[in-house]
Amino acid sequence: MKVIRLESYEDTLNNLELRRTEAQQSLLDSPQAQGADGFREQYLLRYMLDVETRGSQSLLNVAAFMDPTAYRLKVKRPGSDESREVNVDLLETFNWLVGLKVDHIAAPRTYSAAFRRDDDPDLPADAPRRLLLDGRLKEDPEGPWWFRTVTGTTPDGRRTLVIWRKRPGGETPEGIERDNLVLDEWFRKQGYSSKDSEFDLIYVNGDNNLENLKAPDDTWKVRLIEEDFFRLMFDTEGV
DSSP states (O other): OOOOOOOOHHHHHHTOOOOOOHHHHHHHHSGGGOSTTSHHHHHHHHTHHHHTTTTOGGGOOGGGGGSTTOOEEEEEOTTSSOEEEEEOOHHHHHHHHHTOEEEEEOOOEEEEOOEEEOOOTTSOTTSOOOEEESSOOEEOTTOSEEEEEEEEEOTTOOEEEEEEEOOTTTTSHHHHHHHHHHHHHHHHHTTGGGOTTTOSEEEESSOOOGGGGOOTTOOOEEEEHHHHHHHHHHOOTTO
C-alpha cells in the first residue's frame, strides 16, 4: 500500500519566493502604473508568476536536483497555520509523471573517487589536460557520489532506465567535469554501455556525456529528467 500526499493549493502559495529589486518595486508603485488597465495590474496578471517566482520549490526548482534526496517543501499542518518542511520524493513523483510501469527500484549506492590530469607529453604545454580517474571508482558508504536507478516501461512500451544521482561538484566547470566523469565510469561499471538492446530510453538528472558512450549501432536515447519533469508538470496543452 502506498499513501501519497498531494501538494495543496495553499502549500503551493506558501512555497512561492518572490524576487523583485527595489527599482522594480518602485516602478510598480509609481502613480503611472496604477489602475485596472495600468502596468502594475497587467504585470501581476501576466508576468509575476512566470518571472519573479521562477525557481520556487513549488514551481520546480531544477537547481535543487543536484541532490535528489534534499528537495523540500513547506507544508501547512491541517487545522493550523503552522508549517513544517518535508522531503519531496522526486523519484516517486517522476515515475507518476512519465506514467512509468516500474519493474525495479534499486537501493542507493555511494562512491568515492580521486582524479588527475592527463600528462600526455605530446600535448602543447598550454593545452588543457583531460581529467582522468586516479585509480578506480570505489564503492564507499561515505562517498559523495550517490546513484539510484529505476527501471520500467513507459505507456508507449519503451524500456526505460532512470538514473538519479547527486552532483557534489555543483555548477562549477571542474565540478561538472568531475561529476560527469564519475557518471561515465559508473555507467560503464554497471554494463549499461554494452546492453544496447535492454533500454530504449535513459533518463538522468543534470547535463551529461552519456550520449558519447553509445556504440554506432546503439539505439537508446538520453533525456534530462529536469526537462521532462518541468514539461509534464506545466504543459497544459490538451488539458
